[in-house]
Amino acid sequence: MNKPAHPLYEQWQLALPLTPAPSVLYALVPVGVGTPLVECMTSYITRLAGAHCVFPGVLMRKVIAPFAENSLGDGRGAAAMHIRDGKSTGAFNSTQQTASNAVRVLESLTRRGGLRLLTMLTWAKVFPLFGLIRPMRAWCPCCLEEWRLADHMLYEPLLWAIQAVKVCPQHDRLLETHCPMCSKTAPWLAWQSRSGYCPHCQGWLGSSETKQKEHEREGAWLHWCADQVGSLLALAPTTTNAPSRSRIEEGLPAILEQMSQGRKMTFARLVGLSPKMVGDWFYHQQLPSVENLLRVCFAVNLSLQDLLLEKQFVCSLRSKETLPPYHPGPSQAISDRYAAYMSAKKLATEQQLCAEVQEAVRQLIEQDIPPTGRNVALVLSKPGILRSSVMREARRVAIREREGQILENR
Ligand SMILES: [Zn+2]
Numbered sequence: 001m002n003k004p005a006h007p008l009y010e011q012w013q014l015a016l017p018l019t020p021a022p023s024v025l026y027a028l029v030p031v032g033v034g035t036p037l038v039e040c041m042t043s044y045i046t047r048l049a050g051a052h053c054v055f056p057g058v059l060m061r062k063v064i065a066p067f068a069e070n071s072l073g074d075g076r077g078a079a080a081m082h083i084r085d086g087k088s089t090g091a092f093n094s095t096q097q098t099a100s101n102a103v104r105v106l107e108s109l110t111r112r113g114g115l116r117l118l119t120m121l122t123w124a125k126v127f128p129l130f131g132l133i134r135p136m137r138a139w140c141p142c143c144l145e146e147w148r149l150a151d152h153m154l155y156e157p158l159l160w161a162i163q164a165v166k167v168c169p170q171h172d173r174l175l176e177t178h179c180p181m182c183s184k185t186a187p188w189l190a191w192q193s194r195s196g197y198c199p200h201c202q203g204w205l206g207s208s209e210t211k212q213k214e215h216e217r218e219g220a221w222l223h224w225c226a227d228q229v230g231s232l233l234a235l236a237p238t239t240t241n242a243p244s245r246s247r248i249e250e251g252l253p254a255i256l257e258q259m260s261q262g263r264k265m266t267f268a269r270l271v272g273l274s275p276k277m278v279g280d281w282f283y284h285q286q287l288p289s290v291e292n293l294l295r296v297c298f299a300v301n302l303s304l305q306d307l308l309l310e311k312q313f314v315c316s317l318r319s320k321e322t323l324p325p326y327h328p329g330p331s332q333a334i335s336d337r338y339a340a341y342m343s344a345k346k347l348a349t350e351q352q353l354c355a356e357v358q359e360a361v362r363q364l365i366e367q368d369i370p371p372t373g374r375n376v377a378l379v380l381s382k383p384g385i386l387r388s389s390v391m392r393e394a395r396r397v398a399i400r401e402r403e404g405q406i407l408e409n410r
């Protein structure tokens with residue numbers, strides 16, 4: 001037997017294989033990047049919290065805000081990572097510092113890049129901050145219902161957060177802002193936010209019911225706006241150089257020259273905007289709001305994308321009949337709904353004040369003080385309450401009721 005004296009053994013590689021450092025939070029993939037329906041930052045945070053089985057409020061307070069405090073080294077920036085009452089959480093989707101802070105912090109925590117595409121940061125130089133993002137959450141019930149039935153991921157597109165977008169381009173219906181169950185509005189991010197559900201009553205916000213077209217007259221215009229903003233959002237990932245302010249400062253005079261040979265009043269009339277507003281753009285270098293920029297583009301048959309991203313463009317006047325009527329406020333349907341909401345709110349406040357007046361009358365009678373108007377006013381949180389005839393009547397009713405009770409008890 002010829003066995004080698006020193007047999008060779010297999011070699012072991014003792015160095016550890018290279019594995020990337022784990023991320024603190026799941027590296028959740030954002031929905032719809034590169035499409036008009038790209039997800040918004042608050043939706044991403046909501047889903048991220050869901051993936052960790054905690055409420056968004058808990059995720060923000062326990063993980064994101066403390067991490068921001070350490071990594072940003074700026075108390076104010078970190079403070080903005082708290083949801084609080086949710087009122088200013090639209091800023092996460094916007095062009096503000098809050099949005100860029102959220103991008104930095106979440107990219108570090110999830111080790112996933114490109115999260116700025118879930119905000120409007122790409123367009124920070126060309127759109128004014130004021131009026132860019134809706135202060136309250138909006139949604140298309142039909143989109144939500146379709147996604148639920150198709151077992152698609154529930155999320156909220158950035159498109160819904162843009163103030164100038166009033167309709168869903170897929171379903172051509174106005175976006176909803178009030179919960180169908182509790183009628184409340186909600187901020188973009190609340191402590192208990194869940195995509196597709198109301199954070200107050202947990203009611204489902206989707207519906208397959210296609211409403212009567214409440215915006216017939218403005219339909220083409222509203223649909224066009226949603227399409228234009230959607231195309232812009234879809235382009236964000238391939239836009240290597242974010243457009244600078246000069247795109248507007250040079251683009252508007254170019255349109256002015258083509259449409260009215262530089263005459264500003266004629267231009268204002270042609271595009272259907274007030275001369276003062278147009279003057280502010282040219283003389284005071286103010287940036288037009290997205291909505292007004294869209295009005296100009298619509299009137300001169302120019303796409304928003306050509307105005308913001310192309311060096312050369314040609315425009316031509318659209319026929320007057322198709323131009324949307326200009327009213328500086330929200331569209332009629334929205335103001336009608338707002339009026340209905342306000343009257344419901346007024347009723348609720350009135351009921352609360354009536355209860356306060358009744359309570360004041362009860363207290364006074366118990367203390368053997370005559371419940372005169374003056375005495376009742378002294379007990380109320382706001383003495384002016386009794387100026388309203390409804391409240392004066394509430395005082396009289398409360399006195400009669402108390403007297404009735406006292407007689408019964410005798
Ligand atoms: Zn829809």
Ligand SMILES: [Zn+2]
Nearest residue numbers: 179182198201
């Ligand atoms: Zn609700």
